[in-house]
Structures are given as C-alpha cells and as structure tokens.
Amino acid sequence: MIQIHLSMVIWNFGNSYSLIVRGNLGDKKTFITVSKTLKLFECRGLESKEGEKMVGSEQKIVMTYKFEKPYISSDSTKDTENYLLLELRPKTGVVNEKIAVKGVDFCIVLDVSGSMKEPFEGNVTKVKAAVEAAKHLYGFLTPDDTVSVVLYDSAPYVVLERAKPTKEEFEKALEKAYIYGGSTNISQALRKAREILSKNTGNLKKIVFLTDGIPTDDTEQDGLREGRLIAEEKISITALGIGNDFNYKFIEELVKPSRGTTDWLKSPSEALKIFQRTFQRTKSTVITNVTLELDFSNKVRVGEYYRVVPETTYYGKPEFKWNRKVELELDNIEYNRYYQYLFQITIPPLKTKFEGPFRVAKMTLTYFVPSENKAYKMEEDLIVEFTTDEDLVTSRYSTVTDLVCRCQLNKLDTKLNEAIKVNDKKAIVGILQEISARAYELNDYELADHYEKMRDELLKKGVISNEMLIKASNHTTKVNGEGLIDEVEDITKVFKDVFGS
Template sequence: MSGDVDLTCSLNRAYIPPNKGQRLFLDIEIAPITKAIPGFLPVNVCLLIDRSGSMVGKKLNNAKKGAINLVNQLDSNDYCGVVTFESEVDIVVPCQYVTDKPMFENRIQRISVGGSTEMYEGLETAFAELRRSLQINSSGKEPVRRVILLSDGQPTDGRYVSEYRGLARKMREVGISITALGIGKYYNENILSALAEDSGGMWYHVLSPDKIPEIFSNELANMKTVVLSRPELVLKLSQGVELADIYKSRPDVHRISNIQRISNEYRIPVSDVRTGEIQTITARIGVPPRPEGEWRIAHVSVVSGAVCRRENVIAHYTSNQALWNETDSYSRTLFAVTETQIKAKDGLSGDKTAFKQAETQLKVLLKESEATHIKDIADRTAVLEKIINKATVMSEEEKKEAKSELTMIKR
C-alpha cells in the first residue's frame, strides 16, 4: 500500500445508567494520515459513454473531448479502456497500458450517436475489461480501479435498480468503484446513485454539457490522490448490541446497504481513501442493560491489504447521575441531519411518507443549537430548509439537482 489511514470513533454518551438498555449514536471517521507521503497508485480506468440518440451534439462532443483530455493526462503505467453503449455495446479501445495516446484519440473521435440505452450490458462489458487488469498488474501496488459512466437517458434494458446494485457490489469486490455522471432531465438518478453508493463511488448531476471535460479531469485528479484503495470497514458488535441504522455522512450522503453480515460482524466496503478527505460513517445502535463498569460495545477496524487500523468503542455504565449528560452531541446531531437528508432525497423521488418525515425531522433540527453554531450541521440544515420549502414547485431536473445537493457535502 502506498499510504496510511487513521480511524477515530466517538459516542454521543460515554457514561450511561446501569441495568438499563440505551440508544447511542456512533460516529466513525476514516482519514489519511497527513504525515504520510503518498506515492501515486497506478490508475485502472474504463470510460463508459452513452452514445444513444439523445446524446447528439454538445453532450457527445464534450464527452469525447473529456475522454481525450483524460487519456492525455495518464501515464504509461496507467491502464485505460473506452466502452460505449446504445442499442449495442462497443469496445472502442480495449483496456491496455496507455502507451499510444494518438490511437486512443483517433478511436474516441470516431464515436457517433446510435439508438437506445443498454446501460447494464455496457457496465458488464466495462467490468470485464477492467477485470483483465487484475491478472496483468505487476507493479506490486493495489491500483485505483474506476469506471467513469456518463449517461443522459433512461436505460432501455428493463433491469431493476436491485440488479444494478448487485452488479455494483460484484465490481466493488474486486476493488472497482463507479463514478456515475448524469446529464439533463431524463436520466435515471436512482440507478446512477445506486451504482455509486454500492461500489464506493460518487454520483454527479451535470448541469451543462460544457462541464463534462472539467468533471472528467477532476475525477482523474481525485484518483491520483488515492493513498489507500479498496478499504473495508469492519464493525464487530459485542453480544446484545444491535445496529439499528447506518449511513454514510461525508463526503457523500446515503443509506449504507452494501453490507456483509456474519453473526455480529458487519463488513462494509468504503470509498478509496485519498489525501485531504475524511470519510464519516454515522450509526444508531442499541446497547443492552449491564451492571456498573466499563464495557466494550464494539470493535471497529479499517482493513486494506496489509494495512489495518483498530479501535475499541467503550461505554461506561455508572450510577453517578452527574455523568449521564451527553458528552458529544455532534454525533447525535450529525446522524439526525444525515437521516433527514436521506429521507428528503427519498421524498423527492416520490416517497410521500419519507418527505413528511423529513419535514418533521427538520423542525426538530432547527431547534438544536448545532443547527446554527456548528458550520457543518448549519450548512446542511440550510440546504434542507431551502429544498423542502421549494419541493412542491420543482421541475424534474430541479429535483435531480436538489438530490445531488443533498448528496454531495461541500468541502
């Protein structure tokens, strides 16, 4: 591995009454160690571009421009391929080391528009292309593996969101994440966000075709700052402790569903760790009644190859009532604002019950001191208030933009 990682866990209450079950909020932060000097990991990237009929004009032209710019920034030890999809899938450039950039440019320039939007088959093909690199990588370093997907339309393959999630999870098992870019008002953001969430990637709503080259370049720059690829969060709960809910809270917001559970151990693939970026996981847990004394309620670790960081989460059962007050209200409030963001996104997708819950939870949040005094919480609460107040008059494209704003946390 090229880098190192730090792990910090905190509970909203460190001291709790004995012989009584409690609900606690756990905050888990994963961050690169700043003193570690990163050596760039090799990049394995497959560009997956929608060339259906609706991409005609500026969208496809900017996609080709962005693809060429990205290839020209790669090194000879990087690995790249280009796949397009419409009614059929075409391997424009098979995944290979980037030693002939004029060949890449020539083939990318020849991409033209076609018919419908067979996205699922396109993803399967990109997956197969990147898997080829698993056998030939000889650098000794785990590379950063990424599919950059760009689409402007509804898939016409008849696949369910659950099937896309299943494919994304298979890809993450071998270290591939998906950056999903949706442009315009007709693409399916529920599919694109699901692909990003379950692969440890990111979903972007692209406001203008002119932004495509810039986003492609930014994505490559992000890949070049990865210091730890393919990390996994392992949460081992002590007997009687229950995991009620768990969310990703930073730098993107979503419900965590890609979880492998064996008994009381939860294994969660997380995004690649890169310099300057903290990942935050927030959870609501239930702890059982216990007598007075110190008790480990969870063992948390981050694992990637030979790198492993561990931390015990300790609760103190005590009869001293003076110690029962909340010691870290931020953990609870962060969970609350994250959950409200997720419910607001569900509401914008048509879940009326979730939207009502978001409205109710926002009212409670606005009464919390953190909603105005802690910048992170205050910024999120302000975004929530703006979006919830305007939701009933939003167009479909405005709803996509709002969901993107609720997903991406500004640094």
C-alpha cells in the same frame, strides 16, 4: 463561566459558509450570537477529548471514534440509543502523494444514445460536452496507466481496450461517439466494462460511467445487478448524470456496492471540472482493500449506517456475517482526504450495576498499501463509560448529533423518491415537509426552501420536475462536504477573524 458552542452552517447551493458562535454568559438566560462567513473548515479539538479515542501509532491510517453519548447511566433500566462515528484519515507526515498508486486501469463508459445529441448549453450537445471533457483526461495518464473506452446505446462498442494510446489515438476513439444514436442499454455497457477490467494487472481499477437518461432496452434492476458484480471484482464506479432527464437515485444505488461516488453535470464547464476531479482523485489513492469488522458485545444491536464523507450515502442495516460480527468494505483512501462512517447503536441496560468502561464492540481494520505491497491490521475496543454522574450522562457530542441529522436528509430523500415511484402523494407531501423542517433546524435555509418549492410544485401541478429531484438528491449526497483535508482552517485564525485580536 462562558460556555461556547460552535456550529457550521453549510450552504451548498450558494457555496457560502458561515460560522455561528453562540455563548452562554453564565446566567443560563443571556446568549450572544456572532456570525461570520468563511471558508469551509473542520471544527476539531473544540470539544472535550474525553470519550474520543485515536488509534494508529505505527499505522498508515489514524482512526478516531466518538459516541454521540460517551457516558451511559448505570441506573438506566432501558436501552440507550446511541450513534458511533468512525473517522479514518491517512497519517500526516507518513502518507502523501509520493506513495500514491502508480498504475490505474481506467474504463470510460459513455452514453451515445439518441438523446445525447440534444442541446446541452448553447450550441453544445450533451455528447460533445462529454467527449470534450473526456479528452482533457489524457494529461492525467501516466506510463503505468491503461485506458479503455466503451460507448453504448442499445449495445456496447469497445473503441479502446486496456491501451496506452497516443493523444491522437485517444481523441479519435472518443470522437466515434458522434456516429451512434440508438436506445439505451446500461447493463450491457457495464458488463463489457467489467469484462475488460477483470484481468488482473496489479493496477487499481476504475469505471467512469456517464448517462443522460434511464435504460430503455433493459431495466434499472439489470444495471444494479451489474453494479454489485463490479464491486465483487474490486472495481470502483464513479457515476455521472448529464442533463435533467436521468434518475439520480439510480446512479446512487449503482455505486453503493463499490463505495463509488456520483455527480451531476449541469454545464460543459462543470463536465470538464468533474471529469478532471474524478481522474485526480483516483490517482491520489494511497490505501486500498479497506475492510472493517465490528464484533459487537452481547445484546448490543446495530441499526442503520451511513457513509458521511466523502459522499453522504444511506446504506440501511448491515447484515451480521456470523455470531455478533459485521464486516464492511470501505472506501479506498486518498492521501488528502478523510473518511467518516456513522452507525446507529443500541446499548442494553446493565444486569448488575457498575461504573466504568463498557466495550460496545471490538473493531478490526485491515488494509493494503500498494506502494509497499504490504497489508496492515489495526484492532481497538470501542468503549463507552457507565456512570452515576448525571451531568456526564446528559453530555453529548454535538458534532455527531449534527452529522446524524444531515445524514438522515439523504435517507429521507431516498424515501421521497420511493414514494414518487408509487405515486403516494400523501407520503410525498409528508416527507417534503419533514425534510424542510429538518433543514431549517440545521440552518440550511436554501435546502429547506428548495424542498418547499418542490411541495408547492406538486400541489399546483400534480408532479415534481425531474430537475428539482436531481438537484435535491445531489445536494443530500454533498451535505457533509467531501472530506478534503486541505479544507481544515486554523481555529485560532477563525476566532481572531470573528472577535478581533
């Protein structure tokens, strides 16, 4: 019997993708390995479907869940550490661009401090690159949208407020960015954007925030406080860093409460592409107000959790709201994207031995479809099986195991930046070595090499350049891809391409 294991090796720095197929020829000693470069696809349906549950027959969302260890030993006398992977995706054939939100209230918040006048690429300054990229967004606006523009240095300047401008009015408002040039106060700019968008218009609300540095007239904590208040208003933030002088971990923390995303603008062309993608993604939203409630069974514990895609984010340990329940706000859902969340779970041993299903938690998912003006609710028990079959007990979902390892890279990168902040060089070196080792295990050689170069730079110069830190942090947020459904490739075509017809 040939046993085949598939793994995807993602090289984000080089934008190349490889499929590695390993086969055991039955004697448990002989292995074959075939490698093939191909487009990114999601390897689904190759594992046994037993232990994977799908929910959503009358819903607009299809929910799939997997436990890394779907079978638990009935004879175990110890806790079982496990991971739960939840995936949400819009229902095929029901949810598409035709039911996307009609109106969005956009607020563009642009840094116009003195450092934005510095060269970015060639003769193009950072502020010019940002302004020109933002100008191209006009083509994405519809009659149902409004747009606001807040420029900021030491103070915020509202140059457009909940307007439906002509193209000329929009461009003139953005060009006012060239007349400023003071210090940087991020929290006041975010507060002004929040005040503008707090008016209830019935539209989806989005802040596109750009910075090239760190706050000088306030603190990062002031900015993070505003980020939490923005999330309470159901406003999402996309935070963009331009150049090599900003703090990537700060913008990551800023968007966490609102389930926003981050990116790094490395060139004028990159700025244009990312601004356009941000607007397109917001206009692709079909489902909002997604809330997950997990009601855990007695003595089941939940540890840290992550958003896997569309951007890998370490959230730490969720708080229990009451009794055994955890309630989390999740991402708004776009018609062409899937979303994954990973939870660390500890399952206690049985008091009385039995074989059969065990409810780890009851899941309740609620969400709203703006095009229908209708709320939905989905409920499902999340189940593992207790068994005495040792072969089943040792089985694992390798895809979940792989995602755990990739998500932990983002957690380790967060710890690295915390160690750098307090200048704990021993901890810095140790974390760099651990990340490199894990990246090698995942066959992500470029990432491993990058962290090794960071360690070498630290040992030689005593510091790590901010550009290297930005590149590393940006990579760990994109390490699992962005969840685009059109990235999925027909697996039969892949096999023909690898092995021939």
